[in-house]
Amino acid sequence: MLELTEEQRLLRESVGRLAREKIAPRAAEMDASQEFPEDIHRLFVEQGLLKLKIPHAYGGVPADAVTCCLVTEEIARVDGSCSLMLVNHLAGLAPLIAGSTEEQRSRFLPTIVEEGHIVGFALSEPEAGSDAASLQTRARKDGKGYRLTGTKCFITNGGAAKVFVLFATLDPALKKRGITAYLVEEENPGAHIGKKEDKMGMRASPTTELILEDAFVPEEARIGGEGEGWGLLIEGLSETRILIAALSLGLADGATEVAARYTVERSQFGKAISTFQGIQFMLADMLMGIETARSLVYRAARMQDQDHPSVRRYASMAKCYASDMAMRVTTDAVQMMGGYGYMKDYPVERMMRDAKVLQIFEGTNQIQRMIIARDYLAGL
Numbered sequence: 229m230l231e232l233t234e235e236q237r238l239l240r241e242s243v244g245r246l247a248r249e250k251i252a253p254r255a256a257e258m259d260a261s262q263e264f265p266e267d268i269h270r271l272f273v274e275q276g277l278l279k280l281k282i283p284h285a286y287g288g289v290p291a292d293a294v295t296c297c298l299v300t301e302e303i304a305r306v307d308g309s310c311s312l313m314l315v316n317h318l319a320g321l322a323p324l325i326a327g328s329t330e331e332q333r334s335r336f337l338p339t340i341v342e343e344g345h346i347v348g349f350a351l352s353e354p355e356a357g358s359d360a361a362s363l364q365t366r367a368r369k370d371g372k373g374y375r376l377t378g379t380k381c382f383i384t385n386g387g388a389a390k391v392f393v394l395f396a397t398l399d400p401a402l403k404k405r406g407i408t409a410y411l412v413e414e415e416n417p418g419a420h421i422g423k424k425e426d427k428m429g430m431r432a433s434p435t436t437e438l439i440l441e442d443a444f445v446p447e448e449a450r451i452g453g454e455g456e457g458w459g460l461l462i463e464g465l466s467e468t469r470i471l472i473a474a475l476s477l478g479l480a481d482g483a484t485e486v487a488a489r490y491t492v493e494r495s496q497f498g499k500a501i502s503t504f505q506g507i508q509f510m511l512a513d514m515l516m517g518i519e520t521a522r523s524l525v526y527r528a529a530r531m532q533d534q535d536h537p538s539v540r541r542y543a544s545m546a547k548c549y550a551s552d553m554a555m556r557v558t559t560d561a562v563q564m565m566g567g568y569g570y571m572k573d574y575p576v577e578r579m580m581r582d583a584k585v586l587q588i589f590e591g592t593n594q595i596q597r598m599i600i601a602r603d604y605l606a607g608l
């Protein structure tokens with residue numbers, strides 16, 4: 229059983245209410261229009277959700293990983309895209325908070341708190357996905373700064389984020405040792421948003437290219453030292469993977485509740501379909517998957533909060549297990565509802581489409597399995 233503090237319990241309740249009352253009624257329309265939901269972004273700002281993780285000194289609420297998971301899960305229970313808006317912002321904040329100087333923190337963090345600016349995370353490139361260390365976006369020294377050139381793809385919150393934590397290389401031959409992190413503001417004259425993707429799921433979460441054409445960033449925009457970008461990236465990945473796992477958990481739980489309620493109301497052969505053993509067995513498997521994932525997700529989150537040396541492996545296990553589970557459970561939720569589950573009148577078909585990407589981004593589940601096995605073998 230997950231032991232929560234009074235503060236965590238209250239936050240979970242209030243975010244759950246917000247999700248049910250304000251996000252759920254908009255979810256189908258947001259999915260259809262594929263527009264970034266400005267109103268939900270504003271709600272998140274009003275509720276202080278974008279300042280989770282930011283230290284008190286800059287007006288934030290330095291929430292731990294468990295708290296961030298609770299918030300993520302509550303939102304995902306009704307809508308994956310809105311939950312992703314927050315998770316990706318937290319992914320961008322991680323290297324910014326971990327590697328920034330006092331000057332950078334004072335410049336960027338209060339604006340995020342006051343204006344509700346979203347931070348984007350720009351790593352992937354058309355030719356560098358799983359093999360992120362082979363990225364080609366170049367940083368060239370130019371006087372008191374750098375010139376950045378390259379194309380980032382599949383950038384969540386592209387077009388909505390005001391600043392991006394962007395990874396570029398000083399020399400591709402150096403691989404990981406050449407990678408450096410920079411803060412690139414959306415209004416930088418050399419940076420612009422490229423193609424917006426038309427996606428299977430997470431459709432209210434914009435995914436775009438971010439194109440850099442000789443974009444100048446001053447030295448003060450560099451996070452950490454030259455060549456320290458890879459370390460910052462790895463440091464932040466565990467927490468983000470745990471958040472993706474919490475998103476998966478919420479999505480699976482939400483779909484299960486919708487489908488289970490439907491089976492009570494739907495009658496065939498003169499009986500509620502919930503009374504059929506075939507339906508009950510499916511429901512039992514869904515509930516067992518959710519609870520197993522929940523144990524792993526919150527165990528990994530606690531390990532993250534305790535700075536446990538094995539957190540990387542547990543974060544990968546949580547991400548991989550929970551997202552595979554979410555794909556299976558949302559598919560079963562559609563199955564339990566028969567033809568009606570396949571229709572857009574109910575949210576489960578959207579949840580099934582939203583679940584798919586959870587197995588792909590933040591490191592595909594093949595990559596997670598490699599990390600898990602290699603980490604275990606290295607400890608033998």
Ligand SMILES: Cc1cc2nc3c(=O)[nH]c(=O)nc-3n(C[C@H](O)[C@H](O)[C@H](O)COP(=O)(O)OP(=O)(O)OC[C@H]3O[C@@H](n4cnc5c(N)ncnc54)[C@H](O)[C@@H]3O)c2cc1C
Nearest residue numbers: 349350351352357358382383384435588589590591592594
């Ligand atoms: C909706 C969405 C949002 C995203 N948001 C962001 C974002 O905000 N910022 C960002 O930087 N990126 C983002 N990404 C990119 C995402 O992280 C990448 O898509 C992901 O890392 C996989 O890279 P790829 O798509 O190039 O696939 P590839 O790396 O080309 O993989 C293709 C297939 O090969 C498999 N594969 C690759 N290497 C191996 C291996 N060594 N062993 C076994 N199998 C392997 C993969 O598992 C996969 O099945 C997003 C992606 C999507 C779809």
